[in-house]
Amino acid sequence: MSSKIARIDLVSSHPEVYEPCDDSFALVDALLSDRTNLLDFHPRLCMEVGCGSGYVITSLALMLGQETTGVHYIATDINPHALQVTSETLKAHGVHAELIQADIASGLEKRMAGLVDVIVVNPPYVPTPEDEVGQEGIASTWAGGENGRRVIDRILPVADRLLSHKGWLYMLFLTSNNPSEICLQMKDKGFSARIIVQRATEEENLLVIKFWRDSPVQADTNGMVTTTKTEPFMAMGSLGSLFSRLSFWRSDNSSC
Amino acid sequence: MKLLTHNMLTSTVKGVVNGFPLRIEVEKTLEKQVDFSADFLRNLFYKVDWKALVEAAQTMGYAELPEEAPDSTVLESEDFLKKFHYALLELHLEEGNLVCPETGRKFPVTKGIPNMLLHEDEV
Ligand SMILES: C[S@@+](CC[C@H](N)C(=O)[O-])C[C@H]1O[C@@H](n2cnc3c(N)ncnc32)[C@H](O)[C@@H]1O
Numbered sequence: 077m078s079s080k081i082a083r084i085d086l087v088s089s090h091p092e093v094y095e096p097c098d099d100s101f102a103l104v105d106a107l108l109s110d111r112t113n114l115l116d117f118h119p120r121l122c123m124e125v126g127c128g129s130g131y132v133i134t135s136l137a138l139m140l141g142q143e144t145t146g147v148h149y150i151a152t153d154i155n156p157h158a159l160q161v162t163s164e165t166l167k168a169h170g171v172h173a174e175l176i177q178a179d180i181a182s183g184l185e186k187r188m189a190g191l192v193d194v195i196v197v198n199p200p201y202v203p204t205p206e207d208e209v210g211q212e213g214i215a216s217t218w219a220g221g222e223n224g225r226r227v228i229d230r231i232l233p234v235a236d237r238l239l240s241h242k243g244w245l246y247m248l249f250l251t252s253n254n255p256s257e258i259c260l261q262m263k264d265k266g267f268s269a270r271i272i273v274q275r276a277t278e279e280e281n282l283l284v285i286k287f288w289r290d291s292p293v294q295a296d297t298n299g300m301v302t303t304t305k306t307e308p309f310m311a312m313g314s315l316g317s318l319f320s321r322l323s324f325w326r327s328d329n330s331s332c
Numbered sequence: 333m334k335l336l337t338h339n340m341l342t343s344t345v346k347g348v349v350n351g352f353p354l355r356i357e358v359e360k361t362l363e364k365q366v367d368f369s370a371d372f373l374r375n376l377f378y379k380v381d382w383k384a385l386v387e388a389a390q391t392m393g394y395a396e397l398p399e400e401a402p403d404s405t406v407l408e409s410e411d412f413l414k415k416f417h418y419a420l421l422e423l424h425l426e427e428g429n430l431v432c433p434e435t436g437r438k439f440p441v442t443k444g445i446p447n448m449l450l451h452e453d454e455v
Contacts, residue, residue: 146372
C-alpha cells in the first residue's frame with residue numbers, strides 16, 4: 077500500500093501562517109519512516125502542537141487512517157489563522173482533526189493527562205532575541221528566544237504529562253537547540269530517545285528525535301500487565317559526535 | 333467541536349479549582365457523519381466523564397443517553413453504542429461558548445474551534 081501524505085497543492089495558506097518548509101518535510105519524513113511501527117502501535121489519540129498549515133497532522137491522519145481503525149486526532153495552535161488554514165487543509169484531504177486554539181495544550185492538560193499516544197511537534201525553534209517570542213505575526217511561528225529553547229522547554233513537560241504510559245513524542249530540533257542536553261533532560265523524566273531523521277540545509281541542521289518512555293508497563297485488554305521491550309537509549313557519545321559531524325555538513329537544497 | 337473534545341476541556345483561569353465541565357451555550361450545532369468503530373467507543377467509554385457528556389448532549393438537543401452512568405455491560409449493546417457514538421463523535425458545536433463553571437468566563441467557539449487562550453491577568 078502506498079503511503080499517502082498531504083499534497084502541497086491542497087495545503088491552504090494565509091500570510092500569517094507558517095508554510096510547509098524543510099522542517100515540516102523532515103517531520104513528515106520521520107513519521108513516514110516510522111510508519112510501520114506506528115501502525116503496529118495502533119495509537120488511539122494523536123496530537124499535534126503548533127499545527128500551522130496543517131500539513132503534518134493531515135499527513136499523519138492520511139498515514140494512519142481515521143476512526144474506522146479507531147484513531148482520533150487533535151491539533152492546537154496559538155494562532156487563530158493557523159487553525160483556520162489547518163481546517164481547510166484537513167477538509168481538502170477528506171480527513172478530520174479536532175482543532176483547539178491554545179497555548180501549547182491549555183485547557184487539555186488536566187483531563188487529557190496520560191491519554192495521548194502520539195504527539196508530534198515542529199516548534200518555534202529559531203534562536204532569536206527573547207522579546208521576539210510569542211509576538212503577533214509570522215515571526216512568532218519560528219522565534220524561539222535564547223538557543224531557540226523558550227517554547228521547546230515549555231512543551232516538553234506538557235508532553236510528559238499528556239503522553240500515555242506507552243506514548244511516543246516526535247519532535248523537530250536544530251542542532252543549536254542543544255538536543256543532546258534535551259535528551260538528557262528527557263532521560264531524567266524516564267524517556268529514551270532516538271534520532272529518526274537528520275538533515276542539513278544551507279542555514280540549519282535539522283533533527284527529528286523520537287522519545288518514548290523506558291520499559292513502559294502495559295495493561296492489555298484482559299487487564300494483564302506486561303512489560304514491552306524498548307529500544308536501547310542512544311549513547312550520548314554517539315549523539316555528540318553526530319552533532320559535531322552534522323555541523324560540517326552542507327547541502328545546497330535550501331528552498332524556503 | 334465534538335463532545336469528546338468538550339469532555340477533555342477544563343477552564344484554567346487563575347483561582348479555579350475544578351473548572352469542569354464547561355457549560356455549553358449553543359448558537360449553532362452540526363452533525364457530521366463519522367465511521368462507526370465499536371472498538372474505539374469501548375475504549376473511550378472508560379475515559380469519558382458520563383455526567384458531563386449527558387448534560388452536554390442535552391444542551392445540544394440530544395436526550396437519548398441514560399442519565400445514570402451505565403455499567404460496562406452496555407458495551408455489548410449495539411443500540412447503546414450507536415447513541416454513544418452519535419453524542420460523542422457526530423454531534424458538533426459549531427458556534428457558541430464554553431462557560432467556566434466557577435468564574436463564568438466564556439471561551440468562544442468559532443467555526444467549531446474553541447479558543448482556550450487566557451489573558452495575561454487570568455494566568
Ligand atoms: C515552525 S511552525 C510549524 C508549523 C507546522 N506544524 C509545520 O510543521 O509546518 C510552529 C507553529 O507553532 C505555533 N506556536 C508557537 N507558539 C505556540 C504555543 N505557545 N502554543 C501553540 N502553538 C504555538 C506557531 O503559531 C506555528 O504555527
